[in-house]
Amino acid sequence: MGGVLPPAALRATGLVKEYRRGRAVDGVDLTVGPGERVALLGPNGAGKTTTLLMCLGAVTPDDGTVEILGHRLPRERSHAMAKVGFGAGYLPLPERMRVIEYLRMFGRLAGLRRPDRAAREALERFGIPHLAGAMGTEMSSGQKTLVGIAKAVLHRPRLLVLDEPTASLDPDVALRVRTGLREISAEQGTALLVTSHNMVEVERLCERVVFLSAGRVVADGTAAEIIERFGRSDLEDVFLHLAHLRDRQQVST
Amino acid sequence: MSETYRGAALSFWRVMAIVRRHAYVLQRSPHRAFDVVVWPAVDVVLFGTIGIFASTRTGGGAQVALYLLVGVVLWHVVYQAQISLATGFLEETWSRSVLSLFVTSMREWEYVAGVALFGLVKLVLGVGTVALIAWLAYAFSITSLGFGLLPVAALLLAVGWAIALFVIGLVLRFGSGAEALAWGILFAVMPLSGTFYPVSSLPGVLRPIGELLPTTHAFAAGRAFAQGEALPWHELGLATAGTVVLLLLSLAYLGWMLRIFRARGYVTRYS
DSSP: OOOOOOOOSEEEEEEEEEETTEEEEEEEEEEEOTTOEEEEEOSTTSSHHHHHHHHTTSSOOSEEEEEETTEETTTTHHHHHTTEEEEETTOOOOTTSBHHHHHHHHHHHTTOSOHHHHHHHHHHHTTOGGGTTOBGGGSOHHHHHHHHHHHHHTTOOSEEEEESTTTTOOHHHHHHHHHHHHHHHHHHOOEEEEEOSOHHHHHHHOSEEEEEETTEEEEEEOHHHHHHHHTOSSHHHHHHHHHHHHHHHHHHO | OOSSOOHHHHHHHHHHHHHHHHHHHHHHOGGGHIIIIIHHHHHHHHHHHHHHHHHHSTTOHHHHHHHHHHHHHHHHHHHHHHHHHHHHHHHHHHTTOHHHHHTSSOOHHHHHHHHHHHHHHHHHHHHHHHHHHHHHHHOOOGGGGOTTHHHHHHHHHHHHHHHHHHHHHHHHHHGGGGHHHHHHHHHHHTGGGTSSSOGGGSOGGGHHHHHHOHHHHHHHHHHHHHTTOOOOHHHHHHHHHHHHHHHHHHHHHHHHHHHHHHHTTGGGGGO
16 A cells, blocks of 8 residues: 655755855755654854754745745745744743743744643653743753753644754753653654754764755765764764864865 | 053043944944934924924913823824834844744734734823823823824824834844834934924924824824814825825835845844
8 A cells, every 4th residue: 555655854955045254055955854863963154053044944045945844935934833843052031931931922822722731741851840930030051941942842843953952951961851852753753953063962862964064965874874984983073074174175265 | 662552641542442442333333323313303303393383372372282292192102002013023132032933833924913912002001101191290181082083093003013113124134233213213203293283383394204204194183183173084094095105115124124134144143
């Protein structure tokens, strides 16, 4: 019996973005399958965040297309984003809102009928139910990051995009985040697209790694495949190798 | 000769370093011209014209007072509508929430509607405060004028929103540097709109500009009604037409700025 294949969680083709300072993204193709956990890696300035923002519809590509779960951006942005969760370690929480109020607002924006229940479940999952009544100003940066991730998963998204999710977390809390994300992916079939500078974390969390350098995809595969292809000892070594290559290119130009 | 200044010369060059630092800011922030050029111009036109208007009303002090009180109450309709919508969006920039909101499924009009709706609450509080003080301190009851002022207030509300949409477009395009306009732009319009006097009292060179503004005709209609005359429908018609044009222009401008905002990746300014 032939079934219809579910659409990719994310299919970005030929993305190009040029800013005044130069070309930030130069023909990136990026596909994330349903339930797949993918890491987007690369040195600073490689084009990771610009790529993510184009995939999320917050930045319009100069060229290329983005499709999320079969919905083409920007035309069907609202439908597409209803199935996407986004969190970033660098995004602050509003200072004059309590955590539960903040999560309730985003639950409502996602169309949840019972946002409070979803909020409490999300806080529970990441071990921070006690922060429900806290104000944004009363929390550490790590706690804010956890709340941001809880916000991203509130509405059971089918694609979860996280930019540097564990940048400000200690190893114990980072482990809790990884565990929570793996559970969500396994239980709900949520696809993950994560950027990180923590290579160990990437190896533990993601099944596939896409390396960007100077706005281009320079490697795409499992961590083991990429390590082997570049003849390096681990992902961190690959990362350093690509960063040095980029620095040399910048000096020569 | 020493490599560094000493004594008075040292202080002088330190002072000049600070002067130059602020000169750079002024030179590269055109919106700061509001403080040094626009405000003084607004003040002189506003108070000069009030003076001219009052001096030409022989024995008409009560009329001047009525114009001022009606003007200030109606002014707060347009002001509160504009400021609540514009600062509602600015709140997202201050709290760096723009990116978080941009990547939800919410549509742009839903966001604007939410902020504008809450703005109505602030408007009721603001106008209510002005009306209460006018009643307690000057025995001027806006409610005694009846419901005839409602269409005037509705038009001023729409003008306030239209200007706020324009300001949001400016902030999207030019960043938080354009914030000053959120507070300032309407005050530049106030003296030209004949808020406290008929535009015939304005200096001749400014009258044609005043006649073009929908607020001018709305205030004129409000004043006529407050004096016990029938609602001047021709003024209301002009105000309505002007408001519709202003709203359409503001929406088009906002849409244009939003496209630039996405195309140039300005969302990263707020993350």
